[in-house]
Amino acid sequence: MHSSKPFKxxxxxxTPLLIxxxxxxxxxxxxxxxxxxxxxxxxxxxxxxxxxxxxIAHITAGGGSLILGAIQFWPKLRNYYKKxxxxxxxxxLLAVIVSSSCAVVLAFTTAxxxxxxxxxxxxxxxxxxxxxxxxxxxxxxKRKFELHRQ
Amino acid sequence: MTRSYLVTLAxxxxxxILKMPFVQKLGSFEEISPSLFWLGWAVPLYVYEIIRGxxxxxxKT
Numbered sequence: 001m002h003s004s005k006p007f008k009x010x011x012x013x014x015t016p017l018l019i020x021x022x023x024x025x026x027x028x029x030x031x032x033x034x035x036x037x038x039x040x041x042x043x044x045x046x047x048x049x050x051x052x053x054x055x056i057a058h059i060t061a062g063g064g065s066l067i068l069g070a071i072q073f074w075p076k077l078r079n080y081y082k083k084x085x086x087x088x089x090x091x092x093l094l095a096v097i098v099s100s101s102c103a104v105v106l107a108f109t110t111a112x113x114x115x116x117x118x119x120x121x122x123x124x125x126x127x128x129x130x131x132x133x134x135x136x137x138x139x140x141x142k143r144k145f146e147l148h149r150q
Numbered sequence: 151m152t153r154s155y156l157v158t159l160a161x162x163x164x165x166x167i168l169k170m171p172f173v174q175k176l177g178s179f180e181e182i183s184p185s186l187f188w189l190g191w192a193v194p195l196y197v198y199e200i201i202r203g204x205x206x207x208x209x210k211t
Contacts (some may be wrong), residue, residue, distance in 0.1 A: 026162050062161060069155040117184040125160065133154040149164055150152055150202065
């Protein structure tokens with residue numbers, strides 16, 4: 001499933017790897033800042049208490065989508081291991097579906113505790129997230145790779 | 151995929167902007183967060199479309 005040339009890391013791989021490491025580090029920092037929710041108490045969760053598992057699934061899958069998605073832009077990995085690119089892509093899709101489905105629930109419930117503009121912003125954001133991801137997946141299925149890349 | 155990931159990355163972009171001290175001085179979280187959420191994904195998508203358009207134009211000429 002890979003190119004005839006052997007896979008070898010070169011200086012051109014430094015930039016995508018550094019970008020991926022930076023994204024992974026920022027994601028870890030953001031997820032770490034939500035650790036207090038894991039106490040699962042009404043005090044720690046506040047308005048999210050009734051939807052605690054939705055919130056935790058949203059954060060966990062969201063973090064996964066950030067880390068997995070970045071790998072897909074590493075040109076060498078994409079060109080050498082097409083099967084791996086597809087597998088990571090499917091996990092990315094799954095992570096987005098889980099995280100965005102939970103985001104829909106949160107955007108139409110707890111977000112209103114903040115205010116209407118806040119809730120509306122999240123509703124539009126999640127709609128764009130779901131539609132752009134489904135377009136990427138559908139275009140890959142239809143082998144329209146230029147549209148898939150976009 | 152690029153568009154999808156830019157929207158995914160918007161969580162990090164708007165989160166980082168919201169943590170900036172001078173942004174926090176602009177108002178309360180309730181006041182400033184909706185605008186920053188829009189900024190987090192709409193601006194990167196706009197910039198991407200400009201770059202893509204320029205690239206296509208260069209290929210045609």
